Amino acid sequence: MMMINENLKVMKEESTANSLNPLTAIEIAVDTSYVASQNGNNISQGIYMMDNQEANGSSGEGTLELHTCCNVGSLIGFKCVPINALGTTGDTVEITGFTISQGSVFSAAGQPVKQSNGSYWIGQALNTGTQTYQIQIKVTVGILHPVSYFVNWDPFITAQ
Amino acid sequence: MANIQPSECGVFVQIWVDTNALQNGSTTGVYLVDSNHNNGSSAEGTVNLNTNVSTNTKVCWQVLNTNKNWDGELSIQNFSNSAVFGAGGTPTQVDQSTWTGQAQANGAATYGITFNAQPAGGTGISTTVNPVLTVSNK
Numbered sequence: 332m333m334m335i336n337e338n339l340k341v342m343k344e345e346s347t348a349n350s351l352n353p354l355t356a357i358e359i360a361v362d363t364s365y366v367a368s369q370n371g372n373n374i375s376q377g378i379y380m381m382d383n384q385e386a387n388g389s390s391g392e393g394t395l396e397l398h399t400c401c402n403v404g405s406l407i408g409f410k411c412v413p414i415n416a417l418g419t420t421g422d423t424v425e426i427t428g429f430t431i432s433q434g435s436v437f438s439a440a441g442q443p444v445k446q447s448n449g450s451y452w453i454g455q456a457l458n459t460g461t462q463t464y465q466i467q468i469k470v471t472v473g474i475l476h477p478v479s480y481f482v483n484w485d486p487f488i489t490a491q
Numbered sequence: 492m493a494n495i496q497p498s499e500c501g502v503f504v505q506i507w508v509d510t511n512a513l514q515n516g517s518t519t520g521v522y523l524v525d526s527n528h529n530n531g532s533s534a535e536g537t538v539n540l541n542t543n544v545s546t547n548t549k550v551c552w553q554v555l556n557t558n559k560n561w562d563g564e565l566s567i568q569n570f571s572n573s574a575v576f577g578a579g580g581t582p583t584q585v586d587q588s589t590w591t592g593q594a595q596a597n598g599a600a601t602y603g604i605t606f607n608a609q610p611a612g613g614t615g616i617s618t619t620v621n622p623v624l625t626v627s628n629k
Contacts, residue, residue: 356558360505362535365528379524379536383558385512386520392509393522393536410559414505414526417497417551417589451559 351453353406356383357399359468363413363422367472371480378468380486391486398487403459405490409443409452411468421474425449427467427481434462436490456490463487494583495591500551502527502544506620508565509557510608513616522557523622530629540622544594545629552582552590554606563610568617571603575626599625 358381365377380397382389388400401407413422429443429452436456437443443454467483497503503526512520523540525532531543544550554565567590570582577595584590601621609615 352560356560358507358555358557358559360507360524362524362526362528364526368529376535377528379507379522381507381509381522381536381557383509383511383556383561385509387511393524408559414524415503417553418500418503418526419498 351406351408353408353453355399355401355405355407355456357397357407357409358382359409359411359424359426359466360414361411361424361468361470363415363420363424363470363472366470366480366482367478369480371482374482374484378482378484388489388491395484396486398489400489400491401456403456403490405456407443407454407456407488409454409466411450413470420472421477423450423471425469426452427469429454429467430465432463432465432485434460436460436462436488437464456488459490461487461489494585495549495551495593497551497553497585497589497591500549500591502542502548502550504540504542504550504552504622506552506554506567506604506606507557508554508606508608508618510561510563510565510610511558513608513618515616518618518620521618521620523620531625538620538622541599541625542622543625543627546597546626547593547595548626549591549593550582550624551585552592552604554588561610563608563613566607566609568605568607570605573602573624574598574600575602575624594624594626597626597628599623 441455509520580593582592
């Protein structure tokens with residue numbers, strides 16, 4: 332009986348996470364062939380971040396240096412997608428993790444959590460202030476002999 | 492000309508729309524990116540995207556919301572004529588958010604994309620952007 336209860340508990344938590352609808356949304360569009368051509372070196376092009384908070388003061392839209400402004404308490408969705416998603420190359424992108432470089436907007440309780448599909452994570456801005464965070468993604472190109480590249484960079488969030 | 496399927500296309504352009512920022516007569520909150528930086532595309536992430544392709548490349552355009560949970564409809568209404576589409580390459584509709592075309596003539600020219608953002612139960616906003624397509628033998 333104990334085991335059945337434990338299983339039910341896990342399933343309930345997952346279904347709650349899947350129904351979340353973050354008011355702040357960040358998109359990461361990836362030019363997979365450009366990232367692959369850089370062979371894992373640092374890049375400043377080929378990855379474009381956009382959010383739904385330009386009217387709330389966000390800046391750096393369409394670049395790697397997106398500075399998102401959101402309201403404190405807001406859930407934040409992070410979604411990444413290959414620009415050639417409708418093509419036949421089979422390229423995939425997923426988010427592999429977040430670390431905080433400076434500041435504490437997420438705090439421990441708001442640290443982004445991977446959703447059922449690794450291309451979508453949800454975090455929460457629990458403290459006011461500004462933080463620099465590091466996001467890492469995994470870009471996989473090719474179908475028969477897929478090769479993966481890991482890229483990370485440092486965008487910003489201000490919660491007000 | 493039969494519709495070009497997205498799976499036939501060599502280059503992809505995404506039009507990202509922040510519907511919270513959208514206003515009549517403005518392109519604030521609109522960001523264009525493509526999959527061809529390696530081949531000379533520039534101004535990605537802006538409405539002035541310059542997509543560089545080789546002659547006869549099939550191109551796919553898709554309009555998307557920066558908020559994947561947005562409750563509304565984004566649709567491409569039409570494309571303007573442009574010299575670089577040549578005699579038979581002017582984009583045609585695949586579905587509500589996706590159009591495909593072919594860069595049949597060499598040169599560099601702007602082309603217009605008009606899309607509509609229709610929030611659920613609200614009033615739609617139509618926006619036109621005029622990016623550049625540069626076509627050459629490569």
